[in-house]
Amino acid sequence: MSDLDDFKATYFDECSELLNELEEQFAAIEAGERDADRLNAVFRAIHSVKGGAGAFGFSALVGFAHAYETLLDYVRDGRIEMSDDVVNLCIRANDIVADHVKAAQTGDALPADYGMEEKDRFDALARGERDDSDDDEGGDPIDDFDIEFVPVMVNLGGYQPAAETSSGVEADDVFDALPMQVEPGHWEIRFTPHRALYARANDPLLLFRELAVLGDMHVRAVLEEIPALVDFEPFAVYCSWEITLVSPSITEAMIREVFEFVDGDCDIAIAQLGNSIAFDIPAPAPAVAKPAPKPAKLTAESDRADLLALADDEVADLLDFSRDSDVAVVPALTAEKPSFTPEPEAPAITVQDTFDEAPSLSFAELAETIAPSPIPKRAASTAVTPLRAPAPAASSDGEESSSGGNRSVGVQSIRVDLDKVDRVVNMVGELVITQSMLTQQMDETLRARYTELVRGLEVLAQTTRGLQDSVMAIRAQPVKTVFSRLPRLVRELATKTGKKIKLETVGENTEIDKTVIEQLSDPLTHMVRNSADHGIESPETRLARGKPEIGTIRLSAEQAGGNILIIVEDDGGGINRERVLQVARDKGVVAPDVNPTDEQIDQLIFAPGFSTASEVSDISGRGVGMDVVLSNIKKIGGSVHVRSWTGKGTRMTLRLPLTLAVLDVMLVKVGVSPYVVPLSSIVETIQCSRASFERVPSGGQVLQVRGEYVQVIDLAQRFEMVSETEPENRFVVLCEAEGSAKVALIVDDIIGQQQVVIKSLEENFERVEGIAGGTILGDGNVALIVDVQSLKTTIVHKNAA
Amino acid sequence: MEALGFRDDMADKSAVAAQNSLQLIAFSIGEQTYGVEITTVREIRAWNGATPLPNTREFVRGVINLRGTIVPIFDLRARFGDGPTSPTKNHVVVVMSVGDKWVGILVDAVSDILTVSRDDIHNVPEGNSIDTELLNGIVTHESRMVGLIDLHAVVSGAKMDS
Structure with a gap:
């Protein structure tokens, strides 16, 4: 179980980062920067939150995030305008997501209808926009001709009455039944994986299986690219797939979602076959609309062995037919796999034609829109979650870094346990002290005799300082x-x-x-x-x-x-x-x-x-x-x-x-021992001979400073040490304790100010009354840090008792 | 396979040996010899002063800097109630780990490493509570008595009020 808890902890860590990222992005969006990069970053952040939540079964969070994500998706591809209202709704949604995350983290249950209002508004927005787009389609014929990749955007049939939307009855279905229902249709997907997809240990078979769940699916492998065995490069990718998906109830977003995790590692072109596309495709359109050939029919039940066998067959075929076997491969394949319906050659070619010619324009442009747009550096780094496929340690692969675009930027930051950094900080602290010790040991005669050594020490001093700065910078955060x-x-x-x-x-x-x-x-x-x-x-x-x-x-x-x-x-x-x-x-x-x-x-x-x-x-x-x-x-x-x-x-x-690792202190002497007082608590220092002490009935002293009477603590007395300094040569260190109550400490001597590294006494010993910790001085000796607050409270306690 | 069997044999033997015998670092306070298990000892260093800790018992000599970590030093003579040691450069600090903490013990000198059998450990005679509290047992080495120090007991009760 602890493993899962670890993952959960990581997830919540990331969630808080992602939520911060969201705040940041929306701050910019609110200020008017509404470019695609920001939206993509927002979309990815929400998607990452949702993905993790799904893995851990935080269903309320998943539900809300999904609805939100759907809205964002529509905004992203322009179906919904990024109006101020939408921005405000999104900002509110961020807060709700944050609340859901918090609830999941603490295990508290939020009200069942929490965020439901917003969810309904997402829904209403999405539906409202759909109505508009319907109108556009009817009212503006230019759309039909000026299509480009519009088929995806415009072809949104399946009108539903708005009344049903606002009723809120189907609130539960908000993310199941998408508000934009398409009429029963065929979807054509062209899936061309890049080398990076395999490098990240993704398997197209898994994607196909996921697709198969959505509807009736036919997959055809495009093997034309496969070269002669002589030219065959073992790690190159030659195979792509054309998928026909038939289902009455799917949307492009659902298909996209299947490919979400390989986004950027492959080219995906999705087109819906319907009326609008027919305008665009001259001759072979009918063949596309009804793709007869089913060279490789993959169903949800098809298992891995099938595909492996398929691959084997392909290779065997290639060996026989070599390069010019474009067409022959498919029948050969189907012949050898009895589970696949044997098909005549000719229809296969038809399909090939349709893909090659007709939608080629659309595909090219689609690919452009679908291709991952550059995402901001921070988004990329935070988006690397353990839930995703492991990213390659270093992308030595030139092809990948070019196709992956900015994605590889994410690998440039690592997540390190703070304890490890602290250990380095401590060691560097030691190094600084040792270095200053060495420098102190050098007296004039040594300096004169060993000039090389002195030079070396000077370099060491510089390097150490540089190292200290760098280490501190690691811990620094904006x-x-x-x-x-x-x-x-x-x-x-x-x-x-x-x-x-x-x-x-x-x-x-x-x-x-x-x-x-x-x-x-x-x-x-x-x-x-x-x-x-x-x-x-x-x-x-x-x-x-x-x-x-x-x-x-x-x-x-x-x-x-x-x-x-x-x-x-x-x-x-x-x-x-x-x-x-x-x-x-x-x-x-x-x-x-x-x-x-x-x-x-x-x-x-x-x-x-x-x-x-x-x-x-x-x-x-x-x-x-x-x-x-x-x-x-x-x-x-x-x-x-x-x-x-x-x-x-x-x-x-x-x-x-700037840092807590180093404390500014005043070094004082009490008896023969060095003590340090944090500079931040010191108000002023006064020579005892100039201070005006008064007696109080208990026999103690008070100090009068500018009309104020302050409790006096003689540290030598308090720490049971023998002070050999004449009373008038001692010093008063006026300190301010919690709540601006003052206390005057009497010390034997003031040595000076310096920076020290705080060390714990409890690590090897236990807490000592009046001592906040220890520190190591330049000469290697330990000095104790005076705990002003505890000194003051213990005195009060003793007086009361 | 034979070699493996042989090794197992060896391991068994040394395991048996480890079970039955105990290696001690022996050190002296005045005329008396004491010992601690060698595995607890981290370091032996010459006395080089310590920063006194206020509000602690007499037997807490203070703290030293052991490569950047602050380690408390206990005066074993004072712990046994014989008054504080007046340490010189010839005195020795034995740094040991007690639980997850490191502590130093100030002694007069480190004398020897002893191997004794666990069977030879005698109980501490009842009588003085200090003895039974601070010693785990007594072993005899070359007809001399060596007290086994109970480190946990030695380092506890360091505060004034406890």
Whole structure:
């Protein structure tokens, strides 16, 4: 079972990627880029989701995705116009697909009729369009002559009353009984596999079997291409097939679907034989309409042995008849296979003629339209799923790469377990430390004596830095992965609150370490929700204030030195400072006699407890879950800044480290041991001789900083070490713990700032109170990382006890 | 086939031997010799200082950097209640794996590799709870007593409050 679970996990991984891709594509489509590439990418994403869902039996998801896919297919080939309505419906459909995926992942059941409304609309759209096309056919005779490959598009008989559509009775059948029913007809399919099809371990027999399920099928192998044995190249493809499919209820889409997985690895031409095609085909048309010869009748029951025998026979025949046996092969074949109806020679030639001459124009053009259009790189890479036939490791085959087009691009990215990357990151961290150790060991005399060695070390230093950068780049991901989840949130919020909100994103290709990205999702959601809920005003208010009716939330990301800035801005009403202050006073966050500055009031929205109370949001003071934002961002060593302009908007800036693997710290000495304090939690450092300490009844000290009294922790005392430094020569490191509570740490010396790689103590030992972890210094010794938050809370706990 | 049979024979013999005998690394603390199973030992290195860990028991000497991993060092003498060792460059850290963790044990010197029979392992006499807690058994080697260290017991209870 675990194997299946693994596959499922992979599938859900891919689904989330595909859904992100969908968001991205539709963001572009919404913005007006409605070219075929985008549609194809969307179609492929939905198809991949559906394919996997089918394999795992998520039937609700399959059902919805199929209906959606059908609509997309019609849009893709132009039967339905890509209007704004359709785009909006699709965006809504994406959300529903996402919900279905989530439900499948968590095992929750969605309401049975979930998404049914949209499904019905797909159906209605498809049917409505069909009516139009019927009208066109009757009303515009030019269509009939200016046919090209129109037969496929136009020949859509089988009118059904629209009333039946809207009744919704057959909602279950939406994807079974396609809305565009064709009249009972013959389909001619010409299937020419490329070498790549076989290289990907596809078997035409399987495709034929699948086709045979659709209706009454006749397959004829086209063997004219087969050269004399002398010229026979073992891996070349000489054989193609012509298939006649007779069934009253199939559509082109159904046939296409059979060939979906070999799309791009073969040429497929599909034509329906009917009235319209007769216009196009002069003489031999009747023969096509009723193809008498059945040289190789393959039915659903025909087994592999048949085909193998068939192939053997073919080769034998070829040996006998050699190259000029075009016509003779077919009868010879049929003669040797008693299960096939022996046919006279002449009709076979007729069929051949029809294929060669009559529809040749249509086929050529059909092939062009059906041939895979270049798909965007990302789509190609995400479309490579384990459910598909394994892609060749490297396409050394020139023919394939030319016929496969952009498809081979997908192989250029690989999926690697994050653990493996982390291991490399760690090793590189070690390498950097060892390298700096070596450099430190070089004193002047050594430098003078071993110039070559010194040069080597310098090269090593450069290479190591390059290596470190490259490894970090592997873990880096564009913030797009987080940003792309937000448009949906904004849409939902806009619907819920009745506001009109537009989301703009800037710099979504800015890259951050994956671990930071993961921590970013929640805070960003809170911030955007906050902006949409409290920032942006209702359309009426906005108009009354002389602002555009549609509010804008702007998300931007940029790199600033070793940091990433993520800015969430809105053009709403700004923070209502009076109310925020009022609530803060009521809740005792701010003392009644203190008059904070505007900026200080703005920061109050991050105060813990401030946001949790529901009445805060009721009176529309900003701050739903904002303390969550602050604590999450602090956890990853970042900071949050908020700035607000009354009536004009609010800007929240997140400053984040580029990576979590490396921590900026201040190196201090406590007793004889080195300790490091994360730079992100340090507010300032003060010499003890200049600090003003006060005594409190417990015998402890407090520090007075700018009118604020701060708890003092002597680290030497706390860590039971002997400080040999004179009290006035020691330093105060003023730190900010969670929820902006301050604590003053007393250390013996400040050595300097540096970057360190965080190491776990728990890996070989256990958690130690007051210590967040360890790190290895340039000299190879271990320094411990001070856990400011836990130091503060344990003290409080002890005092209380 | 014959060769194969011969090999099987060999494998059987060595398996029997492995079942019955035990290889120990023997080390000394003062006059007393102790041993641990050789398969648990990862590395033996000279004492080169350790970064002290706050809020831990006396017998936790601190942590060292073992090729990028932080490994805690336990002072075996202190663990036995004889007070902390004053380590010199001649003292030795035996790095061992206990479960999935690596720990170092500070001892005076590593003396020998012993092969003893499992049948010769004696129970630890009841009496002092420290002995029965920290030793798995006692073997005799060259008429001297070698205590078999219970590593799990040695590294547990390192925190102040436990």
